[in-house]
Each structure stands twice: as C-alpha cells, then as structure tokens.
Amino acid sequence: MKAREEGIIISVARSLRGGLREVLSSNLGKAGVAILLFMIVMSAYSLYVLPSDFPEKWKYPTRPPWVFNPRNAQPQWVELFGAKVADTAIFSNLRADREGIVLSPDALLRLAPEAERALGVGRPVFIGYAMVFRTSYTLDNAAYPQDVISLFKVETSEKVNKSRIGVVVLMYITRPDNIVLKTAEERLTLATLDYVKIDQGAFASPYISHFKLNISEDEMRTLYYIAVFGKPVGKDFEPLQGEYQITLLLLFTGIDPREVQSLVRNGDIRISAEVRVFGTSYGLLGTDNYGRDLFQGILFGFPVALAVGFLVSLAIVAIGLTLGVVSGYFGGRVDEIIQRTVDIIANIPLLPLLILVGVAIQTRGYVGWPALAVIMFILVIFSWGGVAIISRSMALSIKSEPYVEAAKALGASSARIVFRHILPQLIPYAMAALVFGVPGAILAEAGLSVLGIDHGLPTWGRILADAQANRGIAYHMWWWVLPPGILLGLFSFAFVALGFTLETIVEPRLRRR
Amino acid sequence: MEVLKVQGLKVWFPVRKGLLDVLLGRQEFVRAVDGVSFNVSRGETFCLVGESGCGKTTTARAIMMLIDRGDVRGGKVLFKPREEVLSEIKKLQPSAIVDSGYVDVLATRGQANKLIRREIQLIFQDPFGSINPRMRVYDVVEEPLIIHGIGSREEREEAVAKALEAVKLSASDFMYRFPHQLSGGQRQRVAIARTLVLNPSLLLADEPVSMLDVSIRAEILQVLDELKKTRGMSVIFITHDIALARYICDRIGVMYLGKIVEIARADEIVENPKHPYTKALISAVPDVVPENRKVLRNVPIKGEVPSAVRIPVGCRFRPRCVAFDENPGIQEKCRKEEPGLLRVGEEHYSACWLN
Numbered sequence: 054m055k056a057r058e059e060g061i062i063i064s065v066a067r068s069l070r071g072g073l074r075e076v077l078s079s080n081l082g083k084a085g086v087a088i089l090l091f092m093i094v095m096s097a098y099s100l101y102v103l104p105s106d107f108p109e110k111w112k113y114p115t116r117p118p119w120v121f122n123p124r125n126a127q128p129q130w131v132e133l134f135g136a137k138v139a140d141t142a143i144f145s146n147l148r149a150d151r152e153g154i155v156l157s158p159d160a161l162l163r164l165a166p167e168a169e170r171a172l173g174v175g176r177p178v179f180i181g182y183a184m185v186f187r188t189s190y191t192l193d194n195a196a197y198p199q200d201v202i203s204l205f206k207v208e209t210s211e212k213v214n215k216s217r218i219g220v221v222v223l224m225y226i227t228r229p230d231n232i233v234l235k236t237a238e239e240r241l242t243l244a245t246l247d248y249v250k251i252d253q254g255a256f257a258s259p260y261i262s263h264f265k266l267n268i269s270e271d272e273m274r275t276l277y278y279i280a281v282f283g284k285p286v287g288k289d290f291e292p293l294q295g296e297y298q299i300t301l302l303l304l305f306t307g308i309d310p311r312e313v314q315s316l317v318r319n320g321d322i323r324i325s326a327e328v329r330v331f332g333t334s335y336g337l338l339g340t341d342n343y344g345r346d347l348f349q350g351i352l353f354g355f356p357v358a359l360a361v362g363f364l365v366s367l368a369i370v371a372i373g374l375t376l377g378v379v380s381g382y383f384g385g386r387v388d389e390i391i392q393r394t395v396d397i398i399a400n401i402p403l404l405p406l407l408i409l410v411g412v413a414i415q416t417r418g419y420v421g422w423p424a425l426a427v428i429m430f431i432l433v434i435f436s437w438g439g440v441a442i443i444s445r446s447m448a449l450s451i452k453s454e455p456y457v458e459a460a461k462a463l464g465a466s467s468a469r470i471v472f473r474h475i476l477p478q479l480i481p482y483a484m485a486a487l488v489f490g491v492p493g494a495i496l497a498e499a500g501l502s503v504l505g506i507d508h509g510l511p512t513w514g515r516i517l518a519d520a521q522a523n524r525g526i527a528y529h530m531w532w533w534v535l536p537p538g539i540l541l542g543l544f545s546f547a548f549v550a551l552g553f554t555l556e557t558i559v560e561p562r563l564r565r566r
Numbered sequence: 567m568e569v570l571k572v573q574g575l576k577v578w579f580p581v582r583k584g585l586l587d588v589l590l591g592r593q594e595f596v597r598a599v600d601g602v603s604f605n606v607s608r609g610e611t612f613c614l615v616g617e618s619g620c621g622k623t624t625t626a627r628a629i630m631m632l633i634d635r636g637d638v639r640g641g642k643v644l645f646k647p648r649e650e651v652l653s654e655i656k657k658l659q660p661s662a663i664v665d666s667g668y669v670d671v672l673a674t675r676g677q678a679n680k681l682i683r684r685e686i687q688l689i690f691q692d693p694f695g696s697i698n699p700r701m702r703v704y705d706v707v708e709e710p711l712i713i714h715g716i717g718s719r720e721e722r723e724e725a726v727a728k729a730l731e732a733v734k735l736s737a738s739d740f741m742y743r744f745p746h747q748l749s750g751g752q753r754q755r756v757a758i759a760r761t762l763v764l765n766p767s768l769l770l771a772d773e774p775v776s777m778l779d780v781s782i783r784a785e786i787l788q789v790l791d792e793l794k795k796t797r798g799m800s801v802i803f804i805t806h807d808i809a810l811a812r813y814i815c816d817r818i819g820v821m822y823l824g825k826i827v828e829i830a831r832a833d834e835i836v837e838n839p840k841h842p843y844t845k846a847l848i849s850a851v852p853d854v855v856p857e858n859r860k861v862l863r864n865v866p867i868k869g870e871v872p873s874a875v876r877i878p879v880g881c882r883f884r885p886r887c888v889a890f891d892e893n894p895g896i897q898e899k900c901r902k903e904e905p906g907l908l909r910v911g912e913e914h915y916s917a918c919w920l921n
C-alpha cells in the first residue's frame with residue numbers, strides 16, 4: 054500500500070522530469086523554455102521595481118514624472134554604434150554652494166557673476182538673501198540637448214509660512230564660448246517653488262544682439278534649444294560642444310534677509326535642487342512623444358502579457374472543454390443547445406462588437422483593469438466555440454470506444470465515465486490548446502489597442518498603438534515600435550514552440566517514438 | 567436450474583432514413599436480434615455459434631443492458647441472482663422481480679440495475695479496445711471494485727492481486743504497467759481479471775480469442791476453463807467456430823440472421839446436426855487430417871447472407887438452403903411460414919420444416 058503510493062508519486066515525478074527532458078531535447082523546445090523563463094524573470098522584476106500606481110502615472114503623460122524626461126529620446130546605447138546623440142544628464146541633490154545676504158549689486162555679482170543681467174538697467178538696488186546652485190554639463194557630440202529643467206525640493210519646519218516667503222528664481226547657462234544666457238526668471242513663493250524650465254523668451258534678444266543675427270525675436274523663440282546649445286554658422290546653426298555651466302540663483306523677497314539667514318542656518322529651511330539636461334537619448338529604450346520612459350512601459354507589459362494570455366486561454370479551454378464534453382457525451386437536447394450557441398457565437402462578427410464595446414467602455418469612463426477585464430471577458434465568450442467543437446467530436450469518438458462500453462457494463466456512472474475515461478484522453482489536446490491559445494489572446498489585445506480600444510494600461514499593444522497614433526512610426530522612432538513588436542513576436546513564438554513539443558509529450562503513445 | 571432465461575428477445579436498430587423514406591413515412595430496421603430464446607443452467611457453459619453479423623454480439627450486449635432501451639423491441643431477459651442480491655433488489659425495485667427469484671434484467675433501474683451489473687460480466691472481443699490505454703493494469707482491475715464501493719483500499723489491492731494471479735499474471739510484475747506495454751494475450755487476461763474481481767455468477771465471453779494469435783488462444787481458453795471450474799460460474803461463450811464450441815461447451819445454440827435455428831448438447835449437435843445451416847457449418851470446419859484439406863469439399867450452402875434489413879419471409883434460411891431445392895414437397899411451406907424450434911431429439915431442437 055505504501056509502496057503503491059510512492060509508486061504514484063515517483064511515476065508522476067518521473068513523467069514530469071521526463072517531459073522536461075523531452076522539451077529540452079529539441080531545439081524548438083529549448084527556445085520556447087528559454088523565452089518563457091525570460092518572460093517570467095522580467096515579470097517578477099517588473100512587479101518588484103515598478104510602483105503599484107504605475108499604470109495610473111502612465112495614463113497621464115503630461116504630468117510628472119514624465120514632464121521631467123526628454124521627449125522622443127532614443128535609447129542611450131545608440132551612442133555605442135556611433136549615433137550622434139546628446140546625453141540626458143541628471144544632477145540630483147545639489148546643495149547651495151554659496152549663500153548670504155546681499156546688500157548691493159556688487160555683492161550679488163561677487164556671489165554669482167552670471168547675475169549681471171538680472172540687475173538690468175534701472176532696477177532698484179537689491180537687498181536680500183541669496184542662494185546659488187551650480188553644476189556643469191559636457192556636450193561631447195554634435196547634437197542639441199532639448200531643454201534644461203531645474204527641480205527644487207523644499208523642506209521647512211512648522212515655524213515657516215511657506216507662502217509668505219517670495220523667491221525669485223534665475224537660471225543662467227554659461228556656454229563654452231563664455232556667453233552667459235539668462236534662460237529663466239520666475240517669481241514664486243517657497244510654497245510654489247517646484248521647477249523651472251528654459252523660458253523661450255528670456256534670452257532671445259541678448260542672443261540676437263550678441264551674434265548680430267538678422268532674425269526676429271519670435272523666430273528665435275522657436276529655436277530656443279538651438280540658440281542655447283548652438284552657434285550660428287552662416288545662415289545655419291551647429292551644436293556647440295564643450296562644457297556648459299548651469300547656475301541657479303534664488304533670491305528671497307518679502308522677508309527680512311537676516312530672518313531667512315537664521316532660518317537657513319538653523320535648518321528650518323532646506324532647499325536642494327536637481328538639474329536635468331534633456332538630451333536626445335534616454336535610458337535603455339528611450340522615451341515617447343510625452344517623455345514617458347518606454348523601458349518602464351515595456352517592463353510593465355511582461356506580467357500583463359503573461360497574465361492576460363494565460364487567463365484568457367485557461368478560461369477558453371476550461372469552458373470549451375466542459376461544454377464540448379457535455380455536448381458530445383450526453384447528446385440530445387443539451388447537445389443541440391450547445392451546438393446552436395456555438396454556431397451563433399461563431400457568426401457574430403467579433404471585431405465590430407469589440408470595437409463597440411470598447412467605445413462603450415470608454416464613454417462609461419471605465420479605464421485600467423476593469424476595462425481590460427471586460428475585453429478579456431468578451432474574448433473568452435467568443436472564443437470557446439472552437440475548443441468546444443473539437444472536444445465534442447473527441448468525446449463522441451471516445452464515447453463509442455469499447456472501453457467506455459466496458460465501463461458501462463461494470464456499472465460506472467456518467468460522471469465516472471466523463472472524468473475517468475473521457476477527460477484524461479482530452480488532456481493532451483487541452484494542454485496544446487491552452488499553450489497555443491496564449492499568444493492568440495495577447496495578439497487580440499494588441500490588435501484591439503491598435504484599433505483604438507483604450508483600456509489605458511501600458512501593454513505592449515497599447516504602446517504600439519500610441520506609436521501609431523502619435524506618428525512615432527512616421528518619424529522613424531524605431532525604439533518606440535520595435536521593442537513591443539519584437540516582444541509580441543517572441544512571446545507568440547515561445548508558446549507555439551512549446552505547443553509543438555508538448556503535443557508529443559502529453560501523448561504517451563507518441564512518446565515512445 | 568436455469569440462471570438465465572432469454573425469451574423472444576428482439577433488438578431492432580432503426581436504419582438511418584433517406585429523404586424518400588421520410589417523405590413516404592417509411593422506417594426500416596436492422597433486425598440484429600429477431601426473437602432469440604435460450605436458457606443457461608447454473609454452472610453450464612452455453613455457446614452461441616454463428617457467422618459474423620448474425621447477431622451474437624448484439625444478443626450479449628442486450629443481456630448486458632448495453633442496448634438503448636428503445637432498441638429492444640420485444641422479449642425478456644430473466645436472471646436469477648444470488649440470494650443476497652435478490653433480497654436487496656426486492657427492497658429496491660420489487661416490480662422488477664418476476665416469477666420466483668428471477669429478475670427482469672431489462673426493467674431494472676438505478677441501484678437495482680447496478681446490483682445486477684455486479685452479477686453479470688462481459689469479456690469483450692477486442693482486448694486492444696476494451697481497456698482504457700491511459701489506465702494502468704492496477705487501475706483497470708480495481709475499477710469495478712471502486713464503482714461498486716467494495717472493500718477498503720487494502721482489501722481492494724488484495725483482490726486485484728488475486729484476480730491477476732487467477733489469470734496467471736504476476737501481480738508485482740504487471741500491476742503498474744500501461745496497456746501498451748502488454749501483449750494481446752496479456753491484455754485479454756487483464757480484461758478477464760477485471761470481470762473476476764466482482765465474482766459474477768454469469769460470465770459472457772464474446773469471441774474472447776478471435777483477435778489473438780493462434781499460439782496464445784489455448785492459454786486463454788485454459789484460464790477461462792479453470793476459472794469456470796473453480797468458481798462455479800455459468801458462462802455464455804460466443805464464437806463463430808463450431809469446432810471450438812464443441813470443445814468448450816456443454817450446449818450449443820446455432821444462430822442465423824438474428825435467430826437460433828438449432829440448439830442441442832454439444833456432442834449431439836456436431837455428430838447429429840438436424841438443421842441444414844448447422845450441417846453446412848460443420849462441413850465447413852477444416853479437417854483434422856491435413857491430407858484431406860487439399861480435397862475441395864462440397865459445403866452444402868449457396869449464396870450470401872442476406873441483409874438483416876430485408877430478412878426473407880417464411881424460413882429465413884430458405885434462399886441459401888440446399889435441402890429446400892432437394893425437397894419440392896415442402897417448398898410452399900418454407901416460403902410462407904417461419905419454422906419454430908421443434909423437438910427433434912433429447913434436448914435437441916431445430917427450426918426446419920424438414921424435421
């Protein structure tokens with residue numbers, strides 16, 4: 054008795070091990086397993102690194118964190134292949150390297166020589182407290198960075214009323230040719246001090262006058278990043294390589310400078326800055342037209358693809374198998390009802406229906422998981438027919454096998470015949486259908502996304518659809534199109550490969566070949 | 567005393583209708599079994615002999631309650647189960663019990679039906695099809711015990727081992743094998759073991775050796791014979807081989823086109839056949855002396871078996887009957903009236919107007 058149970062465990066373990074060995078003995082199987090493992094590892098990694106509100110963030114591309122990324126940026130590694138790209142550089146946690154009370158323009162200029170322009174003609178003499186942050190960026194390629202953005206982190210104690218303390222923020226860029234451009238000037242309070250970008254109008258006229266350009270201020274504004282990072286060559290511009298100094302000057306107003314000084318010294322006001330130079334390359338997979346990090350989007354797609362594929366396929370096989378076997382074994386009216394249902398479902402055009410449902414979902418305001426669940430549900434409801442038809446015909450033929458008659462002669466119940474004699478015969482088919490069904494579900498989801506059914510989640514299909522909708526393809530943004538496309542293909546290939554090898558394994562009579 | 571009485575059993579399968587039949591409101595039937603009656607005594611081996619397609623398997627399936635009730639168009643199968651089973655059925659479905667101790671098998675329902683199934687078992691012709699290829703030998707032989715909820719796990723294991731030993735398969739060797747790892751003879755022995763674990767009182771064997779190699783037939787037959795002797799089972803043995811039937815059976819019923827045409831003790835029927843069809847069957851048996859086989863023998867029969875859909879009126883054997891041609895005096899009767907089984911000797915009956 055003991056021996057027998059051990060026998061079962063051993064034989065199950067043996068057949069599993071044997072099955073794996075068999076999969077791995079074919080190259081197709083090896084490839085499938087390798088890709089599947091890769092998908093699983095990436096899914097685990099994705100769940101580990103991405104925050105739980107990631108889909109929510111992705112949904113709003115014009116909000117942080119995406120606005121702090123360069124747009125349309127290529128992957129960083131293209132540089133290795135000789136592409137001319139400007140790096141994206143992030144200088145975080147900058148502390149003020151000079152600060153103090155300034156009582157005159159001279160004092161201010163000693164603190165920050167770049168501030169000359171801030172003082173302009175006819176300004177009143179400034180008396181206040183100032184903080185200066187500096188960093189430098191090297192442009193070593195013939196490409197224009199797109200923008201410079203400064204982000205501030207303000208921490209205060211409860212002693213401080215943030216909205217009562219005014220701050221004038223000035224951003225200067227000192228170019229390799231020693232031209233100083235004031236690229237931003239904003240009047241804020243400590244409460245609203247979050248970020249400043251290059252102000253397109255702030256430097257136009259000094260720039261024009263310096264280079265004696267025959268160009269209007271308006272035209273200059275549209276060329277702002279070329280102006281900041283370029284030098285005129287004839288009628289054209291070209292990138293100016295070398296080291297750029299970026300200076301941030303914070304002037305506190307509306308409060309006694311000595312009070313600010315003591316607040317800063319006592320740590321009641323702590324300000325740190327982050328400077329980001331937006332290059333034309335970013336991260337592992339670049340960014341889309343909103344600056345969304347495509348690597349994160351793709352990463353999120355891994356677990357979603359696996360989950361959607363397996364859930365949909367599992368549901369299709371479970372429903373199709375059950376109804377098919379019931380239909381084939383019991384026959385009669387049940388069979389008639391199930392078969393007519395399959396006919397009806399098969400003749401309802403799925404695509405228009407899905408598009409309608411998609412529109413309904415969107416107008417009702419369903420987004421994210423519920424919307425995806427509705428799409429998955431419809432896919433299942435309209436896809437179990439094929440499995441049901443095949444299961445039915447298999448059940449029909451098994452039903453007339455002599456061993457089923459033998460079981461009946463022994464007095465076996467219908468349930469026993471179905472579960473002991475018919476279903477086990479269908480398991481190889483079910484496994485193959487399950488594995489083959491996974492890519493179908495994912496590809497259907499991708500196709501629907503491209504057709505404009507937006508569930509708002511960053512799936513591979515959704516990313517492709519965004520690329521299509523935002524002319525990413527037209528602009529040759531291959532890093533936006535190829536990764537999701539290739540992954541979809543790999544994913545499908547892995548399951549087809551596994552399906553083919555599995556077929557021979559779950560069928561013991563084929564195994565002996 | 568009879569353990570089984572088959573009385574006027576008729577199994578007709580409806581023929582699939584064509585459009586014309588539907589329009590004309592016509593329905594034809596394959597009259598696979600067309601009024602079969604015979605009795606089997608306790609401990610007896612009864613043989614049903616006849617050429618392929620004459621309805622032997624259908625008769626067995628009807629007795630086994632494997633035919634849709636709608637296709638059984640007449641007749642009764644009365645079976646006398648063991649006392650304890652009989653008293654159970656008395657409680658479960660008293661209406662199924664007819665005259666003193668016989669159960670109307672085809673009328674049983676539900677639990678009563680299941681109880682009867684414990685008592686009557688069938689060995690199928692095809693040992694390759696009658697065993698589920700995905701079940702190991704142990705599971706195959708254990709299944710009847712599980713279905714009928716017999717014994718604890720340990721007891722079942724013991725019963726399976728015993729049944730396997732009884733059919734001369736070493737339990738330890740074969741228990742965990744899959745059917746594809748067995749030879750045809752081994753498979754048939756597993757199928758026999760499956761019927762034995764329930765210890766039935768009636769065993770039907772439908773051409774159990776016809777699909778096996780000649781070399782292993784004797785083994786299987788020997789196993790069956792031994793079992794019958796040690797367990798006192800009654801057996802219905804179905805075969806198309808009258809020589810084999812003589813060797814195995816106590817009595818033989820010869821079937822032709824859905825009907826029993828002659829029935830007698832085995833020796834008697836072979837040595838003194840009365841019906842022209844039986845005579846033809848016997849003269850078709852290859853001679854034991856190899857020299858004689860080279861001689862082209864004259865088998866007294868003509869033509870082909872007619873379709874079971876259009877059974878001839880009058881005597882159903884008439885179109886093939888040599889005696890019919892030789893006896894102009896009875897031709898009128900043969901054409902018009904179907905002969906019943908008439909007593910032609912001690913325990914010897916034949917359905918022919920010539921007798």
Ligand SMILES: Nc1ncnc2c1ncn2[C@@H]1O[C@H](COP(=O)(O)OP(=O)(O)O)[C@@H](O)[C@H]1O
Nearest residue numbers: 579596598617618619620621622623624625874
């Ligand atoms: N389920 C069925 N449906 C229709 N016809 C059948 C069915 N089973 C058997 N028959 C027909 O009944 C006749 C007798 O068949 P069978 O009992 O298998 O003969 P045997 O076992 O003597 O060779 C044959 O003509 C066969 O075609």
Ligand SMILES: [Mg+2]
Nearest residue numbers: 622623624691
């Ligand atoms: Mg037969």
